[in-house]
Amino acid sequence: MPLTFAHHNGVMTTTLITGATAGIGAAFARHLAGLGHDLVLVARDKDRLLESARSLADTYGVTTEILVADLSNARQLARVEKRLADPVRPIDALINNAGYGIRGTFATNSLEAEETMFEVLVHAPLRLCHVAARHMAERGGGSILNVSSVAGWWPRSTYSAAKSYMTVFSQSLNRELRGSGVRVTALCPGFTRTEFHARGDFDMSSLPRWAWLNADAVAAAGWRDLNRGKSVSVPGVLYKVLRFVLRFAR
DSSP: OOEEEOOOSOOOOEEEEESTTSHHHHHHHHHHHHTTOEEEEEESOHHHHHHHHHHHHHHHOOOEEEEEOOTTSHHHHHHHHHHHTOSSSOOSEEEEOOOOOOOSOTTTSOHHHHHHHHIIIIIHHHHHHHHHHHHHHHHTOEEEEEEOOGGGGSOSSHHHHHHHHHHHHHHHHHHHTTTTTEEEEEEOOOSBSSSHHHHTTOOOTTSOGGGOBOHHHHHHHHHHHHHTTOSEEOOSHHHHHHHHHHHHHO
């Protein structure tokens, strides 16, 4: 049974966020709580979920609910799907943010490591989008934001391939659902100051300060572009220019 921190503020909008306790996911939680959204927070770490849920409920006066789930685990993923499909407590917006990267090359990494990352980056968002899109379309409206990456523009790893898939998939789904009231956006940030690189043991010391984005600014830009109907959101002038250049460099 999900644990809920309830506040009776009359809010009707509920957003489910995966990977909600750190980085861009946590930034989305703060941003949307500030807009008055009730939240369903999904992550693996129960202690961090509890801390985040209490803090958001106390600070913003919204209702927060937690779901402890490892999205690479089919049974745990099914619990999140079930929550998305709940007709009594409908989810108005889904943010697929959970993700991580691994070092090494495809040939040298273990197949298990590659498959687990694939489950989190591609398979889980695919399944959650399928549930959300169907139920949102039946209700006549909703929002889906998939956190992709500028890494999808470079063929450098299976992480890049997964993000390329998520961007194209989001664009396709946005077009497919046109007229249904359901909006879909791929958020493609560049290097963002989060726990991502430390968790993956990536050395980013050589990257200049001006290349980094702020997670709160990224979340705000992504949500703004979703509401503007954009199928792809690229925060920051640097990465907008880079996207334009790469279109003609291939």
